[in-house]
Amino acid sequence: MARPDKAAAVAEVVDSFNNAAGAVLTDYRGLTVSELQQLRRSLGENANYAVVKNTLAKIAAREAGIEGFDDLLTGPTAIAFIEGDVVEAAKGLRDFAKANPALIIKGGVLDGAFLDAKEVAKLADLESREVLLGKLAGAMLASLSQAVYLLNAPLSQAARLAGALQAKAESDPSILAGGAGEPAAAEEAPAAAEEAPASEDAAEAPASAEDAETPATTEA
DSSP: OOHHHHHHHHHHHHHHHHHSSEEEEEEOTTOOHHHHHHHHHHHGGGEEEEEOOHHHHHHHHHHTTOOSOGGGOOSSEEEEEEOSOHHHHHHHHHHHHHHOTTOEEEEEEETTEEEEHHHHHHHHHSOOHHHHHHHHHHHHHHHHHHHHHHHHHHHHHHHHHHHHHHHHHHHOTHHHHTOSSHHHHHHHHHHHHHHHHHHHHHHHHHHHHHHHHHHHHHHO
């Protein structure tokens, strides 16, 4: 392979590593062309399954910052660059390998971390993203139902209070502006308080007159 072509091929594999959510390294020795096509169809949009030369894969892995692949890059190599659900892709590869033992899963990479064959198998045993999201949605709905139940009574009280205030405002709009109604009554209180001393003076007046008459009666 000419140097420019090799550089372009390496750059393409590097981009595949960088753009993929994960990658699984396989040995496809013994699989027919028809079986490889079947594997690609089974992975669908979850992964791009590509045959890669070992020398190019080593260089690309280093440039992408991936370690641990060198020892696995022996024999015919194909890499599943996972673009969709990582768990679903791992399940697809595992199930295909069970039906077609010629496919050997050698390892992989997820979020830049190297995975050996056993770890890839464990990844395939996890629940898919759709299942996990379904369970999460169910848990959230249950929590929301409990929250609505707990808040139902206070909200009803608040609604009744708001309704009463609305009715009061409709009958006396000045309440909203701080005009008539109860706020106005509160403003009249000081006037009533100012009249109180005058009433007390009036109450004391007869007492003073009576005191003034008392000495006259005694002298008589």
